Amino acid sequence: MSLIHATAIVDPKAELDSSVQVGPYTIIGPNVRIGAGTTVGPHCVIEGHTTIGNDNRIFQFNSLGAVPQDKKYAGEPCELIIGDRNTIREFCTFNIGSPGDAGVTKVGNDNWIMAYVHLAHDCVVGNHTIFANSAQLAGHVHVGDWVILGGFTVVHQFVRIGAHSFSAMHSLLFADVPPFVMCQGQPAEPRSMNFEGLRRRGFSAERISAVKAMHKALYRDDLTLEQAKERIAALSQEKPEAAPDVAMMLDFLNQTSPQRGIIR
Incomplete structure (x- = not known):
């Protein structure tokens, strides 16, 4: 047939x-x-x-x-x-x-x-x-x-949307969304990191801890983007298991154009 x-x-x-x-x-x-x-x-x-x-x-x-x-x-x-x-x-x-x-x-x-x-x-x-x-x-x-x-x-x-990120319903994305970020709004704003998704994908406690630290540097500590990148880079030494996650985040941030920027 x-x-x-x-x-x-x-x-x-x-x-x-x-x-x-x-x-x-x-x-x-x-x-x-x-x-x-x-x-x-x-x-x-x-x-x-x-x-x-x-x-x-x-x-x-x-x-x-x-x-x-x-x-x-x-x-x-x-x-x-x-x-x-x-x-x-x-x-x-x-x-x-x-x-x-x-x-x-x-x-x-x-x-x-x-x-x-x-x-x-x-x-x-x-x-x-x-x-x-x-x-x-x-x-x-x-x-x-x-x-x-x-x-x-x-x-x-x-716009670029980083790995493991998550947008809520009806979100409008006008700027790059870094890896791991959960966002919502019109225009979208960062709300948290996609911790539950990472757990479901088998991320270890150390890797999730590093993602939390990256979120804090980008969105909680009132740092410039360059200062946040320096803080994030140091995590490779502090949390060796998360070094690939840190490298992915830094690579994404380094490719973001100044004109578009990231959601912050």
């Missing part, structure tokens, strides 16, 4: 593994590649230079690989790349990249993306993230691993 429904339209040039399932009335364009074990529900449109990995579950009514919502786009062969084992629920829109950036929109592995999520051109999403319903990312947004975006979170273009 064919795994592609009789009413689906799959361009002969598309490259689909023999195990891919395609539902009724779905349209798949000529430059699409889909890996083993992926299922595509009914009424989806997958177009553009789009590559989708293995074992993804794509629900009905998704638009993947459409041209960017960028008036400067002039038909360049930009891409959308989706990794493995992602769940993409109904009515999501993921656009290809634009020539004004790397030309690629990327989604990593093991992400749980709920209904009505928008990923604009040149967004980069890591692994193990959760985007609740109607999270909206403008162009060039970078999202680290294990990030959770609450429902109706809206992210300004070029």
Whole structure:
């Protein structure tokens, strides 16, 4: 029995593994590649230079690989790349990249993306993230691993969201969100660190203690950002087990542009 429904339209040039399932009335364009074990529900449109990995579950009514919502786009062969084992629920829109950036929109592995999520051109999403319903990312947004975006979170273009951070429902992100930070508000403000999420991911007491110290330096002790970075750097010696977490935080802060800054 064919795994592609009789009413689906799959361009002969598309490259689909023999195990891919395609539902009724779905349209798949000529430059699409889909890996083993992926299922595509009914009424989806997958177009553009789009590559989708293995074992993804794509629900009905998704638009993947459409041209960017960028008036400067002039038909360049930009891409959308989706990794493995992602769940993409109904009515999501993921656009290809634009020539004004790397030309690629990327989604990593093991992400749980709920209904009505928008990923604009040149967004980069890591692994193990959760985007609740109607999270909206403008162009060039970078999202680290294990990030959770609450429902109706809206992210300004070029914002970076650090690993293990968490936004509450209806948050508006206009500045970078450092790793581990929980934020809420319009515009979003830091509220705490994502301690419960870290415990669930197996962080030791020493690592969580270091995250608490980083939060204190950034948000509680009335330090400048440069002073906070110095305080954070010292934690590598005080709490050796947390050295990779400290390095990740410092790397993130060092890449933050002075114009955008971090939420504080």
